Amino acid sequence: MSNAVKDLKNYDSSDEALKKTVLLVEDDEDILESFQEIIRSWGYKVFTAPSFSEATLKINNQKFDLILLDVQLGNISGLRVVDVVRRNMSNMNNTTPIILHSGHLDMAMIQTYRTDISEALVKPVTLNKLKEKIDQWVGGRHLAVVESSAQKHFSVLIGDADLTFANSLSEKLDSKILKSYVVENINDVKQRLNLQKYDCVMLGFDSNDSQVSALVKSLKEDKTMLNHNTPIIIMNMNTGNNSTEMLERLPVTGYLEKPFDIPKFKKNLVEVVFRYQGIVN
Structure with missing residues (x-):
């Protein structure tokens, strides 16, 4: 039996299907590739988008558990991705947590988008901090919403x-x-x-x-x-x-x-x- 066949037999597709999904939106190819591998090693299924147009296409066609977004996508502001997600109330990712991850953040920007973003991390950020925030918003958010909604009208x-x-x-x-x-x-x-x-x-x-x-x-x-x-x-x-x-x-x-x-x-x-x-x- 070939190694390829052995690997296929040992592969549990249900494990992959159960993984939480992260969309990484980043125009720097080196950062995109390295962060994709790092976040994947934390147990997430990672999808990438190097541009605004590709990010929009994926957001409109697939539900993600978290979006990790760089603010600058070439000549286009990554905040336009936030607008695509949040303003169209029927978008399947309308309530998906969004973490801004960029070296181009300022308080005025964060204040303007405070109700649309879940977290804002200024580059460089430690990997431990990034993992903590991703785990927090992917793992604990739904439970927090359910518990709060049970007490609210x-x-x-x-x-x-x-x-x-x-x-x-x-x-x-x-x-x-x-x-x-x-x-x-x-x-x-x-x-x-x-x-x-x-x-x-x-x-x-x-x-x-x-x-x-x-x-x-x-x-x-x-x-x-x-x-x-x-x-x-x-x-x-x-x-x-x-x-x-x-x-x-x-x-x-x-x-x-x-x-x-x-x-x-x-x-x-x-x-x-x-x-x-x-x-x-």
Whole structure:
């Protein structure tokens, strides 16, 4: 029997399948290769992406347990990867922990992305420290979220002129820890936001409507408002290529394209709220 056949017989595919996955996004080929081998030696299955385009392709097509991201990817900021992951609320990696690992970090950058990243490590970082942080976010995060969610009750305000859709969304979101409220016009949304603190606001109105823009901007700019830090999600029909323009224009947490997978989004929603409350960051 050849050595190749022996190796194949001894190979346990289930062990490989059970390994946690890490996406390493780094444009320096030497660093990419060395860190791939090091992290693999810690028991993780490592995928690599040397560019923004390749990282985006993999993030859109595979679920990872952690993303380790360099801030500078050639001429493109690696923070655009964060935007791809976090702003599209239906992205399968929307709640995946992201560790920034770079020599180009500053406090202003970290503060801007504080609700979107899990950790920021300045190069050079010791391997022991890197392993500690990867193990922490891959191994302990889910348990921490489950334990915290068991003790929390979250409120979601849904504003949408399509009451059939809004009521269906509300019905599917409601659970022991989630309670949603439906209103059908922007004025009712404003009134509710002035009277009650919500853990998330979902708006299904036209994002080009000046009233929507004014509401979102007032919430984010006026720190005295009850819902100043509340995550805001825009739900639009077929935003397509307009999503980037919309996100640049409106300071919202993210967007969803109708119709979307509600059960899948529901799984992400609690962790999105946790990020904004500082429970998992």
